[in-house]
Amino acid sequence: MKIIAAMSGGVDSAVAAARAVEAGHEVIGVHLALSSNPQKYRSGARGCCTIEDSHDARRAADVIGIPFYIWDMADEFHEGVVENFMSEYKAGRTPNPCLRCNEKIKFAAVLDRAKAMGFDGVVTGHYARTRETDAGRTLHRAVDPLKDQSYVLAVLNREQINGAIFPLGDTEKVDIRIEAEARGLAVAQKPDSHDICFVPSGDNAGWLRDRMGSEVGPIVDQDGNKLGEHKGAYTYTIGQRKGLGLTVPTADGSPRFVLKIEPVSNTVVVGAREDLAVTSMRGERPIFCGPEVGAAPLRGFVQVRAHGAALDCTYYMDNEQLVAELDQPLLGLATGQAMVIYDGDRVVGSATICETA
Amino acid sequence: MSVYLDHAATTPMFDVAIEAMNSSLRKLGNPSSLHTEGRSTRKDVEDAREKVAKAVGCLASEVIFTGSGTEADNAAIKGLFWHTDKKVILVSSIEHHAVLDPAHWLAEHEGAELIQIPVNTDGVIDLEFLKKIIAERGSEIALISVMHSNNETGVIQPIAEIVKAAGDIPVHCDAVQSFTKVPISFKELGLFAMTISGHKVGGPLGIGALILRRAVEIPALLHGGGQERDIRSGTLNAPSIVALAAAVEANLYDAQKVAALRDSFEAGVMAARPDAVINGKNSERLPGISNITFPGTQSDSLLLLMDSEKVSCSTGAACTAGVHRPSHVLMAMGLSDVVSQSSLRFSFGTTNTKADVDFALSVLPTVIERGLAANAVGKK
Numbered sequence A: 001m002k003i004i005a006a007m008s009g010g011v012d013s014a015v016a017a018a019r020a021v022e023a024g025h026e027v028i029g030v031h032l033a034l035s036s037n038p039q040k041y042r043s044g045a046r047g048c049c050t051i052e053d054s055h056d057a058r059r060a061a062d063v064i065g066i067p068f069y070i071w072d073m074a075d076e077f078h079e080g081v082v083e084n085f086m087s088e089y090k091a092g093r094t095p096n097p098c099l100r101c102n103e104k105i106k107f108a109a110v111l112d113r114a115k116a117m118g119f120d121g122v123v124t125g126h127y128a129r130t131r132e133t134d135a136g137r138t139l140h141r142a143v144d145p146l147k148d149q150s151y152v153l154a155v156l157n158r159e160q161i162n163g164a165i166f167p168l169g170d171t172e173k174v175d176i177r178i179e180a181e182a183r184g185l186a187v188a189q190k191p192d193s194h195d196i197c198f199v200p201s202g203d204n205a206g207w208l209r210d211r212m213g214s215e216v217g218p219i220v221d222q223d224g225n226k227l228g229e230h231k232g233a234y235t236y237t238i239g240q241r242k243g244l245g246l247t248v249p250t251a252d253g254s255p256r257f258v259l260k261i262e263p264v265s266n267t268v269v270v271g272a273r274e275d276l277a278v279t280s281m282r283g284e285r286p287i288f289c290g291p292e293v294g295a296a297p298l299r300g301f302v303q304v305r306a307h308g309a310a311l312d313c314t315y316y317m318d319n320e321q322l323v324a325e326l327d328q329p330l331l332g333l334a335t336g337q338a339m340v341i342y343d344g345d346r347v348v349g350s351a352t353i354c355e356t357a
Numbered sequence B: 001m002s003v004y005l006d007h008a009a010t011t012p013m014f015d016v017a018i019e020a021m022n023s024s025l026r027k028l029g030n031p032s033s034l035h036t037e038g039r040s041t042r043k044d045v046e047d048a049r050e051k052v053a054k055a056v057g058c059l060a061s062e063v064i065f066t067g068s069g070t071e072a073d074n075a076a077i078k079g080l081f082w083h084t085d086k087k088v089i090l091v092s093s094i095e096h097h098a099v100l101d102p103a104h105w106l107a108e109h110e111g112a113e114l115i116q117i118p119v120n121t122d123g124v125i126d127l128e129f130l131k132k133i134i135a136e137r138g139s140e141i142a143l144i145s146v147m148h149s150n151n152e153t154g155v156i157q158p159i160a161e162i163v164k165a166a167g168d169i170p171v172h173c174d175a176v177q178s179f180t181k182v183p184i185s186f187k188e189l190g191l192f193a194m195t196i197s198g199h200k201v202g203g204p205l206g207i208g209a210l211i212l213r214r215a216v217e218i219p220a221l222l223h224g225g226g227q228e229r230d231i232r233s234g235t236l237n238a239p240s241i242v243a244l245a246a247a248v249e250a251n252l253y254d255a256q257k258v259a260a261l262r263d264s265f266e267a268g269v270m271a272a273r274p275d276a277v278i279n280g281k282n283s284e285r286l287p288g289i290s291n292i293t294f295p296g297t298q299s300d301s302l303l304l305l306m307d308s309e310k311v312s313c314s315t316g317a318a319c320t321a322g323v324h325r326p327s328h329v330l331m332a333m334g335l336s337d338v339v340s341q342s343s344l345r346f347s348f349g350t351t352n353t354k355a356d357v358d359f360a361l362s363v364l365p366t367v368i369e370r371g372l373a374a375n376a377v378g379k380k
Helices: A011-022 A051-064 A074-090 A097-116 A158-162 A173-182 A204-212 B015-025 B036-056 B069-082 B097-109 B127-140 B159-166 B238-250 B255-272 B299-308 B328-332 B354-378
Strands: A002-006 A026-033 A068-072 A121-123 A129-133 A136-140 A216-220 A226-231 A257-262 A267-271 A277-288 A298-303 A311-318 A321-331 A338-343 A346-356 B063-066 B088-092 B113-117 B141-145 B171-174 B193-197 B208-212 B289-293 B343-347
Touching: A002 A011, A002 A097, A011 A026, A011 A051, A011 A121, A011 A173, A026 A051, A026 A097, A051 A068, A068 B299, A074 A097, A074 A204, A097 A121, A097 A158, A097 B354, A136 A158, A277 A338, A321 A338, A321 A346, B015 B238, B036 B063, B036 B193, B036 B208, B036 B238, B063 B069, B069 B088, B069 B097, B069 B141, B069 B171, B069 B193, B069 B208, B088 B097, B088 B127, B097 B113, B097 B171, B113 B127, B127 B141, B127 B159, B159 B171, B255 B289, B255 B354, B299 B343, B299 B354
Parallel strands: A002 A026, A002 A121, A026 A068, A216 A267, B088 B113, B088 B141, B141 B171, B171 B193
Antiparallel strands: A129 A136, A136 A346, A216 A226, A257 A267, A277 A321, A277 A346, A298 A311, A298 A338, A311 A321, A338 A346, B063 B208, B193 B208, B289 B343
């Protein structure tokens, strides 16, 4: 096949491209420029958009022996990912921009452009596996549980999965680094990225404050009693305990947690740990990577964070929303996060959490 | 087969230049040394300087070898600015970044006032604008810099008329693209300064020259051993200088042949894509450059597709990270941001053949179709 290798400048995408070449594909390396004002040098772990990363990607492509180009996706990234990130926080929800990037950029803008240009698909360095089944291609967890990225890929629909190749899902990260070393790739020991690429400092709250201002508002208990003030409701997350700056102690001295963020009144509601408990969730805009789910309840697992636990649940569709009822309560679940349903290691689908109870 | 249509970026080295360079590389001697080896290398350099001077139409002492055309442009713009108390720098809006960026830098850091001369839709500078500025502010102008021909469109600029209008104001001309392609004489044009580069004329990379009128002593960018009239210190790069001279002396550029190839390519493109637009077509152009807009496409997609089909061409400008940017040259000619990003530059050289043109034309229709499709999904 003729495929585009999305090369970030990191070790994973470099090895993925090399493996795709070895598998007999005709591969062309593409680095996505996601910022119109790229930083010249990375500080610490890499961000997606530094000039140095694009040089690393180019060098990897040269060593692998494939053509290399840079695609400017800065506008698409800003509209589809960065603006969404801000508007979600503004609405009191907690988004996952990596998921959005996969959905809107890597497996949409890039895949669509690649197909229009006569390519068959896109290869990336994500840790996930696909299998060919009677029901079509399905998406599965990677063998390395610490690196598994099926969660952030669960936003892909069947067509997108069909256009994707994930060569790293069967290998542990430590072995990918060894393989990169053996292939002579200089990025073999390059640090992993941990933070959101466009927030290289890792300080999400500070980044949001810089762009959205910091309007002071009340922190209240569940009865509406004002306990303190905050600097912008959107910089808090559900379940947060630290950094509330409250001076009024609780009667029994137990800590308080953020229970709710009300963007319209710019209010943060806090309460006791047990009030964070959630036993069911509903998600909107469901996407199914494989066979669609109906109204009939099914048993499986739900995961609500990129590296969170897989929680036993019963799931079904109700009124165009995906519902998961948990066997055991979960503490602290923000709307805006993705709920991803698994059947064993197979990704069933995902939805954006809009309601919890 | 693979077809190289990017001679404006760099040219293949002529065999005579490679041979001259090889024999010079094997030779020992710093041209500034006083002993036998030094004198021998010095002779090679001075022979080369005379050959270059002959081709440029200047005195040998007016040739100052530099490490690149960019260095020569910087030396000229900064040197001529620092040479006087006058603060206005007048450059065309379509200059190469090697001229534009030092001019901007002087404006930001050294108190210069930068005035850009607009061009018309055919890519030729507005002489009336230039004359008006000279009439109004002539006594304040430190220098004027206009390229001999534009590197993206190949459009030739009216240098003789600019020099005439300038009177006593020093005029620098970046002749990197024009040198050896069209007749140029430094002396006849009456220039103060001019830039040439080795690798655009069948010579090696890493060698250029600032042609600077005799007795004009500008401040240096590089200080040191005092080589090159104290304007460009640094041990003379004898092998590259010798190779540049060999390439120039051989005079292998066949302008008629190159122009015929370019014309037949353009005719083929227009037959295949009647909506295509050849930028600068109504102007006098270099024989080898063809800049074509393919409406509804993005040039970075087209370049990738052409490259996949083994045809090498260029999108014009890219930023440091390699991201394609709209061309300031095409935008100065009145094209929109989007249209300038739908344009490719094909540049032909003496080694190209009719078969190259036919091959490029054979892959073009599919490339354009796919480029249109790729751009259409981008707008979804």
